[in-house]
Amino acid sequence: MRTVCFGEIMLRLCPPDHLRLLQTTTFEAVYGGSEANVAVSLAQLGCQAAYVTRVPDNELGHAALGAVARFGVDTTASLFGGERMGLYFLETGAGRRSSKVLYDRQNSGMATLEGGMIDWRTVLQHTGWLHWSGITPALSPGAADAILEALQIAADLQIHISCDLNYRDKLWKYGKTPAQIMPQLIDYTDVLLGDANAFDLYFGIQENSEAALLQRVAARFPQLRYIAMSSRAGHSASHNTYGGVLYAGQHVFHSPTYELPDILDRIGSGDAFMAGLIVGLQRAPADPQEIVTFAAAAAALKHYVKGDFNLSVETEIRSLMNGNMGGRVNR
Amino acid sequence: MRTVCFGEIMLRLCPPDHLRLLQTTTFEAVYGGSEANVAVSLAQLGCQAAYVTRVPDNELGHAALGAVARFGVDTTASLFGGERMGLYFLETGAGRRSSKVLYDRQNSGMATLEGGMIDWRTVLQHTGWLHWSGITPALSPGAADAILEALQIAADLQIHISCDLNYRDKLWKYGKTPAQIMPQLIDYTDVLLGDANAFDLYFGIQENSEAALLQRVAARFPQLRYIAMSSRAGHSASHNTYGGVLYAGQHVFHSPTYELPDILDRIGSGDAFMAGLIVGLQRAPADPQEIVTFAAAAAALKHYVKGDFNLSVETEIRSLMNGNMGGRVNR
Amino acid sequence: MRTVCFGEIMLRLCPPDHLRLLQTTTFEAVYGGSEANVAVSLAQLGCQAAYVTRVPDNELGHAALGAVARFGVDTTASLFGGERMGLYFLETGAGRRSSKVLYDRQNSGMATLEGGMIDWRTVLQHTGWLHWSGITPALSPGAADAILEALQIAADLQIHISCDLNYRDKLWKYGKTPAQIMPQLIDYTDVLLGDANAFDLYFGIQENSEAALLQRVAARFPQLRYIAMSSRAGHSASHNTYGGVLYAGQHVFHSPTYELPDILDRIGSGDAFMAGLIVGLQRAPADPQEIVTFAAAAAALKHYVKGDFNLSVETEIRSLMNGNMGGRVNR
Amino acid sequence: MRTVCFGEIMLRLCPPDHLRLLQTTTFEAVYGGSEANVAVSLAQLGCQAAYVTRVPDNELGHAALGAVARFGVDTTASLFGGERMGLYFLETGAGRRSSKVLYDRQNSGMATLEGGMIDWRTVLQHTGWLHWSGITPALSPGAADAILEALQIAADLQIHISCDLNYRDKLWKYGKTPAQIMPQLIDYTDVLLGDANAFDLYFGIQENSEAALLQRVAARFPQLRYIAMSSRAGHSASHNTYGGVLYAGQHVFHSPTYELPDILDRIGSGDAFMAGLIVGLQRAPADPQEIVTFAAAAAALKHYVKGDFNLSVETEIRSLMNGNMGGRVNR
């Protein structure tokens, strides 16, 4: 099954060796973005993945697409255009110092995308699944139009649709709130990943218990087949715990909680979780307990891969699920 | 004599080791900009230099000012504000491959500067010289307003004023042409650095001979005490020649032409030339022949310092003027 | 027109900063190989390119394919298999010290390829051009069988075929000489790139004059539509000259000779030349003078791109053809 | 309030990536020294800081001052002179391997400083606070003379004086013991940072309980307004705990004990603590409990900044005081 992921990709600039932005004289450069990260994960896990975005027609735009294509994703439906490459600066924390992200993504190719630019009927040919996130409608009215078009055509083509709510409070600056835009988009979606904060901001749904929260969301969007959440506790910048939850058929399934010491790079772990869910749900028959555990193990391993992409393969994820905590050298 | 330089500073991102933008995984990061480069050169040459700009109040803005302060320039009159740090990507050429610059400077602190933001009477206290360039009025109406204010107050305070015309065709995008803005600013200026292209675009002055060109500019702006030009021939990306011209008292003075093999970094060499002129003109009595030779030798040495700043000191410049072509180890 | 390139790709390990193999503590790692280099050049020049090889099913094999896919080449028809990744160590010379290559490519995926492993009828679907080189039959009997199969099926499908003779004296160790193998393969080929040494070793053809040599080769293989050669003079490891020759319709066309100072990386320049020829010949109508000049200019620019791949684009090549010797900054 | 810090700065050379001195082929170079570290911290925390030292008039000396000036410290009162730059080699430990420091600071600019070289009345103009440490009088008789001069004039100008005892057993090699020199210098001081070992070696004061020790020191130097200590436990080279103590008005105030896993660089944490105290005490009214907690949190964060300088800002320190243990990404 071909899965199309649609969203923004950015150039990420990160000082090496835990240096601070204030002191660095070099930056490590990778490309990433929530939906691109999902696409790469899918390809690493053996799925047929395509990625659609809009990048400027300069070296940075071409490098961004190349970075995704390198891992087996089809990027040929992406557009070139827009003023500049969106970028973000990442200062990787350690111990008691938090990681810090400085976004510089205004006026990017995706932010200046407009409705009608993408020929969705062509893009979505031979496609079984469309993945998007709440970042795209947060960028600009044109990007919100584009995702709405995509969803309408996907629905028309009876394509599965998944969404990661992915709330970013530095976005939504163009005069609309998520509550004005998101609900109608979620109406087209059948697999949802979110968190309590996004459920509140997007849908006005607040509940103290996780089960009640999931039930409320399920009730609000009855077409949703699966609702997922992840839970993280951060003991320090280098040591977190991570677990996932999947709501399916009115039941709540929990993954184990993974203890994550000595973290290398947590950016993209939510996308790794999302990709794990998609892979699991595309395989029949879907076993919710196994799926959420697989997705959480994938997310856990992402913390040990630098860059936005989760370059973990299925045998590695299954090995962690089987209790291999990393202490052996794999010769 | 305290010299104030006013203009934009950018984060420069350059792939290491002559890698291309399309292939690099790291960037070398330095900060630079025409007027900041002049300020650093002045400080390296023993002058009291101050630098005024506007940068965002984030780590990048603070790092930019620190990069200038590190070399002895007073940056305390600079403002914090604006959405983002301007930046540019530099791909350093070699041999038959040209160097390439990709600007990404829109909406920077300087581009969103507005008239009245800088308290010029305070900034220009105890100041004998103000340096600006044609980049600032090219950024935005507000930046053009700010430089006009500065010039008016500097004139009122009887401060010397120098300008590098510095034409950038990627700028001037806000609805005005240089011909509409620059002449009235040059009216306040007494030392001018330019080239044939800028004289044409800014003032509509075209002449085939260098002498005639300089005379026409001098006639157009009779308050100008000195007009300078530089001439470069590029045999390859790594091998140029460089010389300077100074028009003073109706005479044209030429520096020697320096042969420049094995260039490391030519960005900022014009600013090094400008700083050499300012230093020479601030010392009494001014000998135009010595001054243009000093300035050209300074510019020549800039080609062998990485980054925008010319970290060459006076003994090094004088040594080149005395014929030391670099072949000896200085133990 | 889709072009399929078939051959071996290797991991190239090169000490940084002109360090010698004896002293380095790090290696820069890129992937390259004659036919992969051609494929990447074709994609950079806007052609539809595919690359077929056989690499081990481990991280290195996947990284090798990803390195090619990153630049827009379709690698999905490649096979995984074989014991190990072929590799080579490159010590980049400078001035009076020659560059040095240490091959370590035995028992690679391609060397252990056997006839019948590749389904050529499927691979060559929708394909208009097949490119191969003399390296493949030099690896092993199985690789020689595979290229013969490919050529037979391509001929059957009336696909254009180009070959770079690419003699490597460290190969041909399996009991056959090029003279025993190559002529029958060239019989299927219509565009040939070679040099005097290869014409002698492969076909026993020796002539003092270039024109006579080309005529002899053309007479020996009457189906050849085009025969090309390149000529290089090495003043030092860092300074060469380069020019190309194209024999077409009984005429000899010469490119200008490009002076190449301050070379960064000459590996792959012959492949850049080959790709320039293929691109030129695929465009109608073919102008031999323009084609050989385009190909030589492409090869000239390759000397200024690190790694095996020529990441130069058409506007850059045309700019050099138009006399831009690299001395200007492209802002 | 302007604070002047006086002491030695060194070039610090540290192998990258936890390599050992015996095996490294590169060194990371930063500049640091106890009093310079305090000055930079003060400037980062918004205070007006100046730094006075003596460095050789060569590139290393200029780079050292630039490294301090870059973070907003006024270094213009420093002297150029002396034979060489003091330096130290730092081997950063990990886990069970301790960090190691190799000093090479003899005959430095500060070690060859002599009384009368610094014009303290000019240096201490417009100054409200002078900070020094026990390292300076340990360098040489001339350095001890210079600090005595500074203290006498500061006392005369009614400037606040703080001292970090900072015992280094590799120093004090010129024929005097700390007990012979330090007490008379402490007589001028009103804020003191020390530890049990220094109290013993400098003043012959030994007590088992912390409270008794602080009372003894307070009784011995009745002019002291504040006495501070820090306590560290080292579980491993990468995991310590850190807390501070402040004795004020006959009461002992303790900061929380911070657990510090995954340490990046602990050098300079004592100086970060000292700077936190100075900042706290300069703000009115002084709340000893809040001050010692602020200083300890500043020191805790220093463990997560590479180099000698604590590039943490007040919001980060307050965030740690408020219980943010580093586990969130600050977007």
Added chain:
Amino acid sequence: MRTVCFGEIMLRLCPPDHLRLLQTTTFEAVYGGSEANVAVSLAQLGCQAAYVTRVPDNELGHAALGAVARFGVDTTASLFGGERMGLYFLETGAGRRSSKVLYDRQNSGMATLEGGMIDWRTVLQHTGWLHWSGITPALSPGAADAILEALQIAADLQIHISCDLNYRDKLWKYGKTPAQIMPQLIDYTDVLLGDANAFDLYFGIQENSEAALLQRVAARFPQLRYIAMSSRAGHSASHNTYGGVLYAGQHVFHSPTYELPDILDRIGSGDAFMAGLIVGLQRAPADPQEIVTFAAAAAALKHYVKGDFNLSVETEIRSLMNGNMGGRVNR
């Protein structure tokens, strides 16, 4: 006492900064191999050590020997020959991601060694101890012949012999099992290091209790004076525990178990343990408890030295034995 270590050395290629093999663009290059590692440890601990191997007569072979000689080991008895340098790729894990080793050692100098090539009587002159491992006979029949020759002559010269069983399941591919080869080689050996898996595969000895296992091995090879084992638990890729066991005179001696957080590089820790045993046993009188503790502390410290070699010195090992857990800076 001169100790000769005999075995294979490889070029180890490791991505920096915990990058994965799939994504790295550089490799850190060191040389290592079990017996070379032992030799370097011995030299670091003050013993007279020699190393015998066979490497190709190219830059890599010479660099390999130089890497060992650099730390004071006599490599002059090694041979040059064979097709290629054996190498291995190491992907260093972190947290929940295991480290991974990719061997590429076929057809190396040692693998193509044959009986009679080494003049053992000359090599073993003035030698008191010969160390070998189970890797050598696993490479090829020729290598197995060579070790047998060495052992016979060493026995004839009454040289002490130690062996580390060092089972590698990627080896033993030439048609023999360890059970067919190893027992007769162990018959010559008087100090043995092994583990339960090797005792089973090599000798068919299985026991549930450690004591019983050691007794069985001792009974099977009555000439063995000492049998050692090490025990490791891997909580994560970055956190292990390590302890050693020594069986001597029918008694079992255990080292403390060292907790090893924040591991840098565990490759070679078993060789560090082996070297610690050899050093201890060469010193008279041998105290088994002290020896096994010394060896385990040496192995513990190896985890904090990058590369295969344990560049720890005796004072560091004794400091750990005395309870210094690494938390102090050694100034």
Added chain:
Amino acid sequence: MRTVCFGEIMLRLCPPDHLRLLQTTTFEAVYGGSEANVAVSLAQLGCQAAYVTRVPDNELGHAALGAVARFGVDTTASLFGGERMGLYFLETGAGRRSSKVLYDRQNSGMATLEGGMIDWRTVLQHTGWLHWSGITPALSPGAADAILEALQIAADLQIHISCDLNYRDKLWKYGKTPAQIMPQLIDYTDVLLGDANAFDLYFGIQENSEAALLQRVAARFPQLRYIAMSSRAGHSASHNTYGGVLYAGQHVFHSPTYELPDILDRIGSGDAFMAGLIVGLQRAPADPQEIVTFAAAAAALKHYVKGDFNLSVETEIRSLMNGNMGGRVNR
């Protein structure tokens, strides 16, 4: 024939990538010194070489000896002692910017060496040649005493003695001039390398013509069998010419003059020349023309090896002598 080289080795710290000392944040670290450089060259050229020095008993001292031992030199006769490692900072020039050396070598192990510390009779056992340079007696009276002892014993043992005059004007600071010390040391020497400046300062010999100069030196020291000079012209920091002269049997022999573009590192080229002479003179029969050409070609190649050591081998030197100017890739 075993050759012993005696002199000082230093840690050399060099900014990477042509950065200036004022701006670098890292240093490349190698070890080198005139006589160590000769020893390594000798070993690379197949001679049996030993190196004697005195370094501090710390990691830097051990690393220095290891750096020499790594290339096959016997360093076991060196002493550990003295306060500190001598070091020098090297700023590598380019084009019009000269390279710059900043020495920091006072109080090193060699500078604090004293007569009697080295047991020369043992050191010079089985030795046929002793090499020293004018740097050693320039360090301190004790170092001058040590070299005199060495020469007396070498003379007594009828060992050949060579000397490179190697004048350094930053040395000779202990109250003696070279003219007071050197002549008596040269009286023991039979092969001398010098230049016009040293002949003047050491011996008061000045002549305009090279031939007359050599004759005067030969007349002054009649025991000298060979006198050599080298001549360099520096067109720029990156482009020199180099040639050698050998005076033997009253004849003057000149090498070709090598054009040296794109220089990587010229430090140590004189030592490479010296080593070439020693190798040539140790082989019988000595052909002065061939020897001086070999030595000059060795020196020429040194310009293309980074670090102090000339890691060129005989086939490379002979290839240059045969006219291979570096333009071919050595596959």
